[in-house]
Amino acid sequence: MARSPSVPAYSLHKPSGRAVVKVKQRSIYLGEYGSPESRQAYARIAADLMAGCEPTPPQQPGGTLPVRAVTIGEVVNAYARYASGYYRKSGKATSEIAIIDAALRHLGPYRDLPAAAFRVTDMRATQERMASAGLARPTVNKYQNRIVRVFKWAAVEELIPAAVAQALVLLPGLRRGRTTASEPAPILPVDQAVVDATLLELLPAVATMVRLQLKTGMRPGEVVLLRPCDLDRTGEVWLYRPSTHKCEHHGTGRIVFLNAASQTLLTPYLFRTPTEYCFRPERWSPKPVAQRRYDTASYGRSIRRAAERAGVPPWFPNQLRHAFATQVRAAFGLEAAQVLLGHSRADVTQLYAETNAALGAATVRAIE
Structure with a gap:
């Protein structure tokens, strides 16, 4: 030019x-x-x-x-x-x-x-x-x-x-x-071998966040905001409704489905007051306990530094979501992937939303 x-x-x-x-x-x-x-x-x-x-x-x-x-x-x-x-x-x-x-x-x-x-x-x-x-x-x-x-x-x-x-x-x-x-x-899925090597260098809380993203397809901004009060644990599949999410301004709800494996990962972090964040840094902070948490920037930094220590290429939390999407689409089809990733349109009817919820729950039950 x-x-x-x-x-x-x-x-x-x-x-x-x-x-x-x-x-x-x-x-x-x-x-x-x-x-x-x-x-x-x-x-x-x-x-x-x-x-x-x-x-x-x-x-x-x-x-x-x-x-x-x-x-x-x-x-x-x-x-x-x-x-x-x-x-x-x-x-x-x-x-x-x-x-x-x-x-x-x-x-x-x-x-x-x-x-x-x-x-x-x-x-x-x-x-x-x-x-x-x-x-x-x-x-x-x-x-x-x-x-x-x-x-x-x-x-x-x-x-x-x-x-x-x-x-x-x-x-x-x-x-x-x-x-x-x-x-x-393009944002490509991160290779599982790279993730496995990085996990060995991560603090336990951050490692759990990574594993949850791989199991659920959560956005980085959703996993860092997870609190006990945002979970519906009444059914076989738990439902996580983030307090805020990317497409909120379109009037759409967001449901993250957690199967038994995801529940096992998350359970140790639920023993706190309902409004406290599940994942928070171990270092001292002047913030009240209820406000302490990782944000997307500190979460991403933790992963990049761990990858560097592990001697593997740097990668980003969004790539976990892409890896999940690739897995679900290959095994269960495009519609299931759209539901689990929260890609529904703003003008869907309530009936369609209920159908999506049933499909999402059925799909995550089938994911190991």
């Missing part, structure tokens, strides 16, 4: 006190040096150059743009405040906040540009810069989606004309085979 053109500096023309930028040996005056209007004019020229277009000269007094339009930087800051309150679960910020922050950093070159002046060509140039920076195609598309979401929000809040957001929606994401952006490496 071709490199983005370099952008000349915003400079002071000392004799006149005006801001100036030199493009192809031509001086373009932007207004009073340091003024918001001159910064916006410079941002527009920089955006044009990054998009490979001829720069748009600043409008003279009497033009159609307002003298002081809200900038992209101001829109980004306002949206960040909104998102910090909206994307919360159980009183804590969700992972969506980190994705939004990462996406909006790519609007940095346009911060001083009037938000109403952001065009499809600017978004396309941003796509290309992200791809050139080494981001995988799905990540570029994910970030593009968040950026467009910001402009749609700004239109609803009447910070920009609706037409600006509507135009950005029309730009498709990058498509496989039609872009130089890389494809992410």
